[in-house]
Amino acid sequence: MQNHVAFLNEWGDNSLDFEKKNENGTITSTHFIVTALTAVRGDAIEIRRILSAIQKRYFQGSALDSNVVDNDHELRKLILEDLCEAPFQIFALVVDKRQLIGEGLRYKGSFYKFLYRLADRELFRIFPDLQMIAGEIGSDSFMEGFIKYVQQNHISNLFNESSFGFVNAQNEAIVQAADFIAGTLARCYDETVIADQRQDFLDVMQPKLMTIKFWPDVFNPYQVRYDSQDQQYDKGLAELSINLANDFLQGRAKSTVPHVIDQVTTLSYLVFHFRYINAIRYISSFEIMEHIKVRRGKAVSLHYFQTKVIAPLRDAGVLIASSSKGYKLPANESDLYDFVNHSNAIIEPMLSRVKKFRDQIRLATDGKLDVLERNEYSLIRKVVD
Template sequence: MNTKAFIYFDEFGNSHLDTESKKGTFSHFIYTAFVIDGNDLEKAKDIREELSKKYREGSPLKSSKLNIDNRLAIISKIKEVPFAIFSLVIDKRKIDNKNLEDKTVFYKFFQRLFLTQFVEKYESFEIYFDKLGGQEFQNSLRNYISNRVFSPTLFNPDRKYVIADDKFEEPLIQLADLFSGSVGKIYCTSHKDKNADKIFDAINDCLFVDFFPNSTSQYLGKYNKELDISDKKVAKLCIDIVQKKLSQNETSIEESELLKHLLLVFKTDPYRLAETHDLVDIIRRVHPKATVEYVREIISSLRYKGIIIVSIEGKYGYKIPNKKNDLIGYYNRYLKSIIPMLKKMRIANETIRKEHFDIDIFNEHENFHLIQKFINVLEYENIE
């Protein structure tokens, strides 16, 4: 953007950190910014007004009031102006800072985290946020941003942060609401929409997503790390396997839901793991009593069907492989279990044979002779 950036941001979810005791509580809190160049400001305003009249009889565009067809049509129309969507997806279940249980502290902390990027990216900008809470809260938030994030300076005088009403004062905040709701329907697993894949496909070309906590890089949605040819082949192969199984209806409802979520995570960032508790939330939509153990059973079943799903040692979650090292790690994890098991069985059998030479479990029971063959390979190859 060559001129002033106009940034409109809104939220999805709430600041309540107790996500377990109250049914329907949001698992995630999401900030989303709709960012356009000053040159496109008037056209964006005209489009918003046109959409408001067409789909809401002149009332504000509200994400919560739109069905999937209207949502996609509106997004398509807005694309007549260049824009970008920046989102910060906060997993509230991972927050253990007691200070953030206070609503004011929560909003200040995450607005600072979210808005800092724009200060670094743009020299000249105006940021607009929808009115929230009472006047005291708004003043406190406005003062905090001015003191801790940015304020006009001699070298950057054209910077503004405004808390405004989205109906009369700054209607373009309605577009931030639209996209924040859209992103929420994709990434908030407790409230994920059945059409999340369609929404993702509609906005992915202009979407930049960051995650809190444990983010691995800034805006992974447009991660451009180069992979070698073998890695690209692995990624394509593993994705093709998943898509083929889904298209051939070779999976159960629970398995399909899990695979669709893994695909979504892969499209967002192929390096990112799908959190186990997110997968539980996804499966509970079709199997209300799903647990972590049940998710593991589903993943085991999918692996037996030839679908490659890997986990990373020392981390929680699962992913579709996007590079050769994912497969190496996958095989190595099993190897680390198999070899110690074989060694323990060898030691046990040797101890028994020393004391009771006439007892030979390996040869006396069906299939156990295979264990002896595996042990022979270990000893011959001197595998540790």
């Protein structure tokens, strides 16, 4: 039985001609965005309850519509804040169409097929038992073709219960909410409608952002939120952090081992927030563990998270800074010292206790028993001595 459901919508057009206007007089979008609001099936009733209140509060009971809000950015932010009270997560695919020139994708058919593969791969990698729901659409849209693509590539069987359903978007508030989120993300990335308030929008959505998959996925330090005059950001260290993280992710992405999947989930989350949300912000253990819970369908303990997720990532050479505020990829020298200081606050008292323990035993045995004399304790012995 499918445990997760995704409600999909899209934003943007299929034109790759950026020199002229479209048939309806609009300017060709620079990006194409696919948004999926994912949720545990049992939460759909609560989501609809919250969305119904939003419709009454902001849309006079009518459909949630990003176009109605348009450039009223303060209103958009208020609606976003209310939307994020609902128990869903946001998955998005953001494609910079300007980078498709020369990729053999100038025609709508090949362009859409390219997007089908991207969206399908990312969604079903996260939730192999996902049911997807989209609004009723015409025959010339991305969703219509995507539905056929999914049906052809995910035949229901005992091992894969994925399916695709249609609803009337006027009657399905969650599909409307996916449209609103897609329109908001457009104002964060598309050059034709980008807003000065884009970082405010991302900050509001941040707790709900499972991931945003960007294409092309090229590290660009200027996509990271930081002040170029601020000493809190070190470009070289940031690139090292990302490169080491990507090396791990590329080597483990296809693993089916549960704790490795949790490591990939955690590191992907850290990379995403570092690159596209805030390179300076620490992310709490609780927030990351909640993200793991969404992916695997059940909660993990703090001990498991620390010993089976964070520790192995560090053992593999991934740079993860930590402090009392949580975890992050290091972006500056201060982050490095945060990790060392945090570790020192744990290690130094422990070594002190070991020393006292050792001294008490040696004193009680007239020096005949040294609990650190064995070879396996040579490193601790050197530090204590």
